[in-house]
Amino acid sequence: MKVPISLTVNGDTYDLAVDPWRTLAEVLREDLGLTGTKVGCGHGDCGACTVILDGRPVVSCLTMAMDANGRQVLTVEGLAPAGDELHPIQKAFVEGAAIQCGFCTPGMEMSAYALLQANPQPSEEEIRKGLSGNLCRCTGYNKIIEAVNTAAGWMVEGAGGPGGRGTGSSAGEGAGGRGAVPLGNAPGCKDGPADAGEGGA
Amino acid sequence: MLPHIEYLLPETLEEACRLLAEAGDGGVVMAGGTDLLVKMKAGGVVPRLVVALGRVPGLDRIAFSEQGDVSIGATTRLADVAGNERIAYELPAVAEAAADTATPQIRNMGTVVGNLCNAAPSADNAPCLLALEGSVSIQGPSSLRELPLAEFFKGPGLTALSCGEIVTRVVVPKVGRASGLSYRSLSARGRVDIAAAGAAALVELADGVCCKVRVVLGGVAPVPLPVPEAAQVLEGTEPAADRIVAAAARAAAACTPISDVRASAEYRRHVVEVLTRRALAQALERAQANAGRAS
Numbered sequence: 001m002k003v004p005i006s007l008t009v010n011g012d013t014y015d016l017a018v019d020p021w022r023t024l025a026e027v028l029r030e031d032l033g034l035t036g037t038k039v040g041c042g043h044g045d046c047g048a049c050t051v052i053l054d055g056r057p058v059v060s061c062l063t064m065a066m067d068a069n070g071r072q073v074l075t076v077e078g079l080a081p082a083g084d085e086l087h088p089i090q091k092a093f094v095e096g097a098a099i100q101c102g103f104c105t106p107g108m109e110m111s112a113y114a115l116l117q118a119n120p121q122p123s124e125e126e127i128r129k130g131l132s133g134n135l136c137r138c139t140g141y142n143k144i145i146e147a148v149n150t151a152a153g154w155m156v157e158g159a160g161g162p163g164g165r166g167t168g169s170s171a172g173e174g175a176g177g178r179g180a181v182p183l184g185n186a187p188g189c190k191d192g193p194a195d196a197g198e199g200g201a
Numbered sequence: 202m203l204p205h206i207e208y209l210l211p212e213t214l215e216e217a218c219r220l221l222a223e224a225g226d227g228g229v230v231m232a233g234g235t236d237l238l239v240k241m242k243a244g245g246v247v248p249r250l251v252v253a254l255g256r257v258p259g260l261d262r263i264a265f266s267e268q269g270d271v272s273i274g275a276t277t278r279l280a281d282v283a284g285n286e287r288i289a290y291e292l293p294a295v296a297e298a299a300a301d302t303a304t305p306q307i308r309n310m311g312t313v314v315g316n317l318c319n320a321a322p323s324a325d326n327a328p329c330l331l332a333l334e335g336s337v338s339i340q341g342p343s344s345l346r347e348l349p350l351a352e353f354f355k356g357p358g359l360t361a362l363s364c365g366e367i368v369t370r371v372v373v374p375k376v377g378r379a380s381g382l383s384y385r386s387l388s389a390r391g392r393v394d395i396a397a398a399g400a401a402a403l404v405e406l407a408d409g410v411c412c413k414v415r416v417v418l419g420g421v422a423p424v425p426l427p428v429p430e431a432a433q434v435l436e437g438t439e440p441a442a443d444r445i446v447a448a449a450a451r452a453a454a455a456c457t458p459i460s461d462v463r464a465s466a467e468y469r470r471h472v473v474e475v476l477t478r479r480a481l482a483q484a485l486e487r488a489q490a491n492a493g494r495a496s
Contacts, residue, residue: 020208023238043239044307056280056309062238063310066208067255111305133304 005069009034010078018065025049025060027068028075036076036106040135047134050107051075057114059133076106079113089113089151098147100138108134112148120156124149203238204247210256214340214369217252222342222365224250230367232276232315235307260369263288269375271295275368279308279316279326292373293487294329294382294401301325301386314368317353320360321395323420327354328401329384331425332415335373341366354424377413378494380405381487383480386419387472388463396420397464398473400452402480404435404488411435416448416481420463421456421473428455431477440485449477 002017009032018027028034028051040048042061049060052074079087086094089112099105108131115122115130122130127148136144211217221228227249231237234253240246254260254276261276263285271292273282282288283300299313302325316326317337327350335350342365350371353361362368376382386399399419405412414432419425434448458469 019205021203021206023203026202042242044235044304044310047304047306050306053309057306058309059306062235064208064234064238064253066210067234067253114305130305133306 003066005066007032007065007068007073008071009073010075016065020064020066022065023061024051024053024063024065024068024073027065028060028073034075034077038103038106040103040107045135046104046107047111048104048107050110050134052110052114055114055117057111057133074110074113076109079109087113088154089116089148092147092151092154093144096143096147096150098140098143100136100140104134104136104138108136108144112151115148116152116155121152122148203241204244206241206248207250208253209250210253212256212258214257214260214367217254217257218340218342218365218367220250220252221367224248224252225364228252230254230318232318233278233307233311235303235311236315236319236321254367270372271375272370272372273313274370275314276312277314279303279311279313280305282313283308292329292333292376292382294384294484295326295333295373298325298329298384298386298401301384314371317350317371318360318362318368320354320356320358320424322357322423322425323396323399324425325384325386325396325399325419327425328399328417328419329382330371330373331417331427332382332401332403333373333376334415335371337368338370338372339366340369347372351427356423376403377405377407379407379488379492380413381484381489381491383483383487385476385480385483387476395463398458398469398476400473400476400480402477402484404440404481404484406440406488406492409439411438411440411485414448414481416452416477418452418456418473418477421458421469423457426456428452430455435481445478445481445485448481449474452477 003020004017007014016031025037025039028037037051037060038048039061040046044059044062050057051060054071080090089109093099111131111134119126127145209220211220221230229248229251231251231253260274262274263277264272279299279302283296289296313326316324331350336347337353339346339348348361355361382403384401386396388396396419398421401417403415414435416428416431417425418428431448431451434451435444438444453470453474456470456473458466460466
């Protein structure tokens with residue numbers, strides 16, 4: 001038997017009837033047509049389905065739709081302001097070539113958004129930790145980390161973006177006034193998993 | 202896709218217990234769902250009814266008693282334990298273990314109590330809570346009972362819970378001032394992956410002597426494994442590096458690891474010795490710092 005729920009997604013409230021076994025990811029994609037949220041592994045490991053639920057990033061593939069009843073959901077479709085304008089995080093991903101196949105990108109951007117809300121000027125290590133729940137199988141991690149650093153700079157400046165061509169083309173520089181730390185990317189340094197840190201011990 | 206289950210969100214604990222008791226083998230309880238839903242998607246668990254605790258008020262609380270005992274509720278998220286200032290100050294390793302569990306997203310969903318009830322031998326949050334001699338409060342359809350964590354784990358995925366019972370919280374007693382706790386773990390994918398092995402150590406000092414020591418291993422036995430014979434090497438002695446090495450060797454000798462996709466048994470036995478050594482060293486360091494602060 002279907003159950004009535006009310007979801008507020010990107011500011012719009014939807015009254016829906018859902019089967020009790022359906023996940024938030026399924027309802028967002030199939031009932032609301034918001035296919036920006038991707039389902040990669042479906043087991044909470046890859047983070048492609050990351051959305052912001054009541055201000056916190058969660059994997060929507062392991063969130064029951066009924067658990068989102070009455071709550072606020074932000075998806076990648078709600079990240080950009082109205083019109084054609086992109087969110088600074090999205091701009092930084094595009095300008096910094098932080099996108100390869102693009103499948104992980106919405107989840108990466110939502111995790112980046114949550115990180116920058118909580119910590120507007122993260123260090124490289126904090127960015128890597130913040131994105132440690134998101135996998136990119138094109139393995140383009142360095143560009144993604146740089147893009148988040150660039151976006152942080154723009155957002156702190158309050159400019160909301162580079163405004164035009166010629167700025168922000170490389171992370172660190174584009175961040176300008178925030179005194180952004182140039183991200184360590186030594187020549188020959190292999191691009192590794194986002195949280196490949198010290199291995200935990 | 203999940204199997205076509207019935208999913209209920211009762212608003213009281215009594216209702217949750219009743220629903221579970223009525224459903225018998227067909228019912229399971231869910232806190233954050235980050236383990237259960239994965240098992241259900243894989244077909245490993247196929248319940249008829251899932252009873253979720255998310256709407257039961259008060260279960261998400263972290264509370265400190267007047268005596269200083271810490272209580273972590275059944276639906277308290279890993280992120281809330283990791284970010285709790287008082288836990289981070291008094292029991293930093295408990296906060297660190299929660300912060301080292303899985304990913305940021307999973308920590309916003311999964312719970313410490315759920316990590317215990319899932320009863321994986323490698324559960325990141327079990328070793329510290331066992332070292333602290335924690336206990337769980339268990340609500341059944343007609344009664345409430347307290348059970349030491351040491352009696353809670355029965356095997357991989359198995360606990361002492363019976364039909365209709367729900368763990369409502371885990372409680373750890375206040376530790377002595379001159380105590381230090383540490384948890385060290387190792388997994389293939391940074392902190393994201395399930396730990397291949399882990400070790401928790403608790404050291405309490407009195408007049409420069411280790412008056413109380415606990416060593417608990419994760420991922421190297423069917424259950425999270427307290428190793429009293431390792432702790433005994435240090436108890437009653439002045440802390441010394443060679444005794445830490447000897448204690449770690451006893452820990453390695455006591456474990457019964459298996460080989461699986463995460464690590465071979467041989468590697469686990471080797472690494473758990475290293476982790477025990479590091480955990481004891483850090484616990485001792487913290488105990489000495491706390492002893493200095495207390496005096």
